[in-house]
Amino acid sequence: MAFTAFFVGRFRSLKPTLDVPDSPFHLLGLLSVHQWLFFLCAFFAWTWDAFDYFSVSQVIGILPNNFGKSETAIALGLTASLIPRFVGAATFGLAADFLGRKWPFIINCVCLIIIEMALGFCKTYTQFIICRTLFGICMGGLYGNATATALEDCPERARGLVSGIYQCGYSTGWLLAIAFSKIFVDASSNTWKPLFWFGAGPPVLLIIFRLWLPETVVYQPTGASNEKGNIYGFLVDFNTAVRLHWCLLCYLVAFMAGCAFLSHGSADIYGLMLNNKYDFSSERISVTQIVGNLGAIIGSTVIGFGSQIVGRRFAITVACIMGAVLVYPYFFVSDFGLYAAVFFMQFMIQGVFGVVPIYLIELSPPAFRTFVVGTAYNLGILIASPIPVMDTKIGQHYPLPSRIQDGVIVRVFDYSTGMSIFMACAFIYLIVVVFLGTENRRNGISDDEQAADEEEAGFDVTSPVMNHGKW
Structure with a gap:
């Protein structure tokens, strides 16, 4: 009976809520100058974080010759920046919740x-992997802090739209x-190497920008409370929060x-797949990726905005169903129809991610928001981290006729079969997880009274059913 009641x-x-939407322009007008400055600082930080990550994807065809390694070994460089991200998320997240958003950022x-x-001075493969691992820690540390900075002070009605625009930073990067x-x-x-040296420049501007801004309004009461306490008391509260939540x-x-399965399964070695299977030039691969990212930017904004109307989970579910329909053309079409498939696939996938920032913020315990958002996000990334290596390993079981490049015989493989099967399974998995989940859209993320009630009462862990954000 309880099992049936749960599924019902x-x-x-x-069920979609079908709230009457405001104009997107009106919603953006609700943000004050103060809120816009926090949003822009966080948006540019997330954008450049993504730029640094995808820099390796853009040179993955060059690095094997530079380091004398296979494409699978170089793909490990992508994995190396995914695995340790939860370490940075937990470390910098706790620091941001105790010390404030500003200085950890x-x-x-x-x-x-x-x-x-x-990274630009790496001469050996080992040095490259070490640097990418350290980069992963820093990348993981930035997401939770930037997300909280962007959305904590955001007006309730504008959250979905602003969340979608914020997530556009990933595709923009x-x-x-x-x-x-x-x-x-x-x-x-x-x-x-100059690409990575250049990547070190813009964070200097981010530091100057963040130095100029204070703490978010929502965090200030928490910061004042933390100043009266000590790190031991904070850690005791943290232990209690983990036990309850x-x-x-x-x-x-x-x-x-x-x-993460959707994002990295569709993107990390997609350019390599196009080159191997369809002999796409680097220029055509770049055009394909640009089309996909334009779709991602639009999809993130549109579906993020739509989640404010129909609900977070319903918007994610619809995007997953539509994305699953596009799996075949995304991997097995090579004419101009590919551009449409790539555009709409990334529209749907990054549309899901457009809902993610505010969805995580709304479900997180207020006192540990940065930690929960960053750690949950990056532990998910950790689980998905073997995808680039796994895809290349599976693809090597489907060899294609070798090619001659610059007088050298080059072996190529069909990565599309394994990637397509994995993507179909990933869509199904996410639909099931979201179906079993919940949302907390109508409750304020800055409601101090609600936060106090949650800390006192905790979550009911005897039932997997969530109601108004509580299990």
């Missing part, structure tokens, strides 16, 4: 500058990586794993 409750909670940017500079790789790599005799944390990690 999941169906009922998934600045220290994080300083670390990114140092590591990006070091990818577009910038494509553009600047053409400038620094293609125009410099295939030398990849463990069920919610597990759900958020499972949810983010599904999102």
Whole structure:
């Protein structure tokens, strides 16, 4: 009986709310200058974080010759930046919840500058992997802080739209990586190092920007409370929060794993797949990626906005169903129809991610928001981290006729079969997880009274059913 009631409750909670929407322009007008400044600082930080990550994707065809390694070994460089991200998320997240958003953000940017500079001086494969691992820690540390900075003070009615626009930073960073790789790599005799040296520059501007801004309004009462206490008391409260909210944390990690499966399964070695199977030139691969990222930017904004109307989970579910329909053309069409498939696939996938920032914020315990958002996000990434290596390994079981490039015989493989099967499974997985989940859209993320009630009462961990954000 309880089992049946649970599933009936999941169906009922998934029903679209169909709230009457405001104009997007009106919603953006609700943000004050103060809120816009926080949003822009966080948006540019997330954008450049994505740029630094995708820089390796843009030179993945060059690095094997530079380091004398296979494409699978170089793909490990992508995995190396995914695995340790939860370490940075937990470390910088706890620091941001106790010390404030400002200084952990600045220290994080300083670390990114140092590591990006070091990447350009790598002479061996081992040095490259070490630097990418350290970069992963810093990248993981920035997401939770930037998300909280962007959305904590956001007006309730504008949250979905602003969340979608914020997530556009990921695709914008990818577009910038494509553009600047053409400038620094293609125009410099295939030398990849200047791209990473350049990547160390913009975080300096982010540091200056963040130094100029205070703490968010929502965090200030928490910061004042933390100043009166000590680190021991904070850690005791943190331990209590984990004990009470463990069920919610597990759900958020499972949810983010599904999102990461979609994002990295569709993108990390997609350019390599196009080159191997369809012999796409680097120029045509870049055009394809640009089309996909334009779809991602539009989809993130549209579906993020739509989630404010129909509900977070319903919007995610519809995007997953539509994305699953596009799996075949995304991997097995090579004419101009491919551009439409790529556009709408990334529209749907990044549309899901457009809902992610505010969805995580709304479900997180207020006192540990940065930690929960960043750690859940990056533990999901950790689970998905083997995808680039796994895809290349599976693809090597489907060899294609070898090619001759610059007088050298080059082996190529069909990566599309394994990638398409994995993507179909990822869509199904995320639909199931979201169906079993919940949302907390109508409750204020800055409601101090609600936060106090949650800390006192905790979550009911005896039932997997969530009601108004509580398990």
